[in-house]
Amino acid sequence: MREALAGLTLRGRAFVAAGVTAVVCAVLLGQPALTRVGVLVLALPLLTAAYVGRNRYRLALVRTVSPQLVTAGQPARVGLTMTNQGRTPHAVLLVEEQLPYVLGTRPRFVLDGIGQGWRREVSYQVRSDVRGRYDVGPMTVRVSDPFGLVELGRSFQTSVPLTVTPRVVPLPPINLGGGSSGSGDNRPRAFAHGSAEDVTVREYRRGDDLRRVHWLSSARTGELMVRREEQPWQARATLFIDNRAGSHRGQGVASSLETAVVAAASIAAHLGRRGFAVRLVTAAGEDAAAAWHVRDATLDTGPILESLAVLQPLRATHLDTGWLREQGQGGLVIAVLGDLTQADLPVLRRMHHGADAGLAVALDVAAWGTGVPTAPGASGAAVLSRQGWRSVGLGPRDRLDAAWQDLGRSRATAPRPHGATSGPGTGIRTGGGTGATTRGGPS
The missing domain is CATH 2.60.40.10 (Immunoglobulins)
Structure with a gap:
C-alpha cells in the first residue's frame, strides 16, 4: 500500500487534495452534502491505490x-x-x-x-x-x-x-610479398604427402592442429612435436594496430584512432577472404580472443572484428614486445600505426626482422590535430620505409582503398644502420630518401 500511495500520479494527488479540501470546507461551512462529495473524491484514489498495490503481476x-x-x-x-x-x-x-x-x-x-x-x-x-x-x-x-x-x-x-x-571498406587485391611462414608466396599452400620414411617433425607452434602431434618424438624430446609432411601450411598474417592514446588525435568517429580501427578491420576482412590465418596484436600485446583466426563460411574474421569493436585507447607510452618473443613468428606482418616516437623504432625493426614481409599503413596524425599534413620526407611512412617496411601514408581526407592500392605499388628502401639519424622530423630523427608512398592533406 505504501508503494501504491507513492505511485500516485498528478491526477491522483489532485483528487486527494480536492477531497481533503472539500471535507474541510464542508465541516467549516456546515454542508453535509459537500462532505459526501469530498469523501467520494478522496476515497477514489485511495481505493485505486489499494487495489493496484494488492495485485500480484506475473x-x-x-x-x-x-x-x-x-x-x-x-x-x-x-x-x-x-x-x-x-x-x-x-x-x-x-x-x-x-x-x-x-x-x-x-x-x-x-x-x-x-x-x-x-x-x-x-x-x-x-x-x-x-x-x-x-x-x-x-x-x-x-x-x-x-x-x-x-x-x-x-x-x-x-x-x-x-x-x-567497425565499418569494413572493400580493398583491391595487391601483391602482399610474402605470407606463408618461411615462404615468399602470399597464398596458402600445403606440404605434399610423403611416405612414412619421409616423416619430419618440428616444434609445435601456436595454431597447429593437435591431430598432427607426433607422440613418439614428443615423448623423446619432452616437447610437443608435429609432423611436417602432414601439417597444412597455412598462410599467416599478423595484424598490428597501435591504439595508444598518445599516438592519435581527434575525438569520436572523426579521430585518427577510429580511422586506424576501420583500416585494421578492412585489412583483416581482406586477408580472411584471401585465406590467411590472421591474429590481432595491439599496443598491449596479442589479443587472445583473436589469435590465428581462419575465415569460416559465415563471417570473415569474426573474432577479430569483435575485438576491434571494443578496442579502447591505452594510456601506455611504450609498445608491448612480449608477443615478439614467440619462436617462429614469420609470416606476413601488416601494421596500422599512429604517431611514432624514437623509442618505437627498435620495436618496429624487431617486428619487421621476424616477418617474411612487412607492410605498414602510417596515419598522418598531425593532419588530424592541426589540419596541416606532415612534410613527405618526415612522415611516418617515410620513416618506416627507411626501416625496410613497404609503407603508405593515410590522411583524414584519403580513401583507404586508394591508399591500399598505393601500398601494393610501394617499395621499401634499404634499412639504414641502427642509430644513423639526421634531418628534421616529427619527434624522430631520420635521414635519407623516402621510397614510400605518402598521402595526406587536402585532396
Missing part, C-alpha cells in the same frame, strides 16, 4: 536481437514478446526500453486489454554509427489503473548484448 518477457553482430551503420531489429502468466487482468501497461544513447531514442509502447493468457509481440529497430558492445535493455513497465490515478513501476533485469563492429 509478466514474462522474451527479448531477441537479430542479428547480434552488425556493422556500424547497419540496423538490427529487437523483438519483444510479453505474456501475462497470472490471473489478474491489467488495465494499461506503459512499456519503455532502456537503450544507450548511440542506439537511438528509447522506444515506448502502450499496451491495454491485458487479461489471463494475454500475449503481445512488438518490435523496433536500432542502429549505431559508433562501434562498440551495447546492452539492449532492461525494460521498465509502468502499470496504470483505468482512471490514471496510480502508476507502479516494474523492471525486467535481463538485457541482450549487441556488438557493432
